Amino acid sequence: MKKTAPPQQENKPNDKRQIILEAALRLFRAYGYQAVGIDRVILESGVAKMTMYKYFASKNALIAAVLQERDARFRRALTHFVAQCPEPAERLRALFLWHHRWFQEPSFHGCMFINAVAEFPEAEHPVRQVAILHKKRLQEYMVSLLAPLLAEEAAERLALQCAMLLDGATIAAQISVNHDAAFLAWRSATGLLRQEGLRIDSGAAFTAAEMKNPDTGRRRGRGLA
Numbered sequence: 001m002k003k004t005a006p007p008q009q010e011n012k013p014n015d016k017r018q019i020i021l022e023a024a025l026r027l028f029r030a031y032g033y034q035a036v037g038i039d040r041v042i043l044e045s046g047v048a049k050m051t052m053y054k055y056f057a058s059k060n061a062l063i064a065a066v067l068q069e070r071d072a073r074f075r076r077a078l079t080h081f082v083a084q085c086p087e088p089a090e091r092l093r094a095l096f097l098w099h100h101r102w103f104q105e106p107s108f109h110g111c112m113f114i115n116a117v118a119e120f121p122e123a124e125h126p127v128r129q130v131a132i133l134h135k136k137r138l139q140e141y142m143v144s145l146l147a148p149l150l151a152e153e154a155a156e157r158l159a160l161q162c163a164m165l166l167d168g169a170t171i172a173a174q175i176s177v178n179h180d181a182a183f184l185a186w187r188s189a190t191g192l193l194r195q196e197g198l199r200i201d202s203g204a205a206f207t208a209a210e211m212k213n214p215d216t217g218r219r220r221g222r223g224l225a
Contacts, residue, residue, distance in 0.1 A: 017055040020045045024066045029109050033063055033119045033127070063116070063127050070112050071134040079141065088148040089200050093186065095145060099166055100182035100206045103173040110174035114167060139163045154196050162189050182206070 023045035027036045038059050042052050056062040081101075082094040102108060113131040120128045142159035150158060165188050169181035178184075183206050190200045 016045075016047055016051055020047060020052060020055060020062070021066055021069050024062055025070060028063065028066055029070075029107065029112055032115060038062070060125075060127055064130050067112060067116060067127065067130040067134065071130070071137070074134070075137065075141070082145070088145065089198075092145050092149070092189075092200075093203075095142065095162070096166070096182050096186035096189065097206050097210055099169060099185075103170070103179065103182055108173070111167070111170045114170065135163065135167075149193075149198060150196055158189075158192060158196065161192055165189055 020041065024036075024041045027041060027044060038052065041062065042049055045052075052062075056065060078095070078098050081098045082091045085091045085094045113134045116127050116131040120131075122128065139159050142162050143155050146155035146158050146162075149155070165185040166182070169178075169185035172178045172181040193200050
């Protein structure tokens with residue numbers, strides 16, 4: 001019987017670009033941007049130098065592309081997790097719970113966007129602009145979470161304050177390995193919400209069960225008191 005060759009997988013034109021992005025993301029996340037040279041990315045990704053420059057004209061272009069990829073993944077994971085909660089107050093708590101879960105991951109090395117702003121201080125630098133856009137999008141998302149609970153002006157003000165609390169918690173988790181940083185930020189956020197007339201119970205510390213299913217808190221009666 002004549003043997004037929006197995007079907008060959010089609011090589012997608014962007015496969016190598018994605019391989020480079022994955023390698024660069026791992027390296028930049030773990031070691032920073034300035035400390036990782038382009039040659040190390042080439043070595044880690046296993047592509048030729050010509051291939052690298054085919055897709056990314058410079059190291060800055062690569063960093064910007066990595067941050068754009070990270071932004072999409074970050075927001076997709078966060079919004080999916082938060083959307084599991086049916087009530088507005090529960091979704092807000094899940095925002096902080098998701099950060100708590102992120103801080104516990106072995107791959108956590110702080111926020112790639114905060115690190116980027118620190119390493120690229122020039123106001124108009126394209127890498128810095130990508131990082132700023134990410135933070136702007138997150139703050140807009142927080143406004144959408146607060147909008148069902150507060151008037152527009154208050155929602156925008158509290159979103160900024162929540163963003164500041166979460167950025168501070170991220171830095172604390174990175175520098176001092178504070179495993180309760182996100183929960184402490186949540187407790188501060190509930191205090192701010194109470195000043196706006198909302199009675200939200202901060203509850204006990206985040207649990208392992210909640211980290212898998214943020215809606216667990218609702219069944220324990222958490223949320224709006």
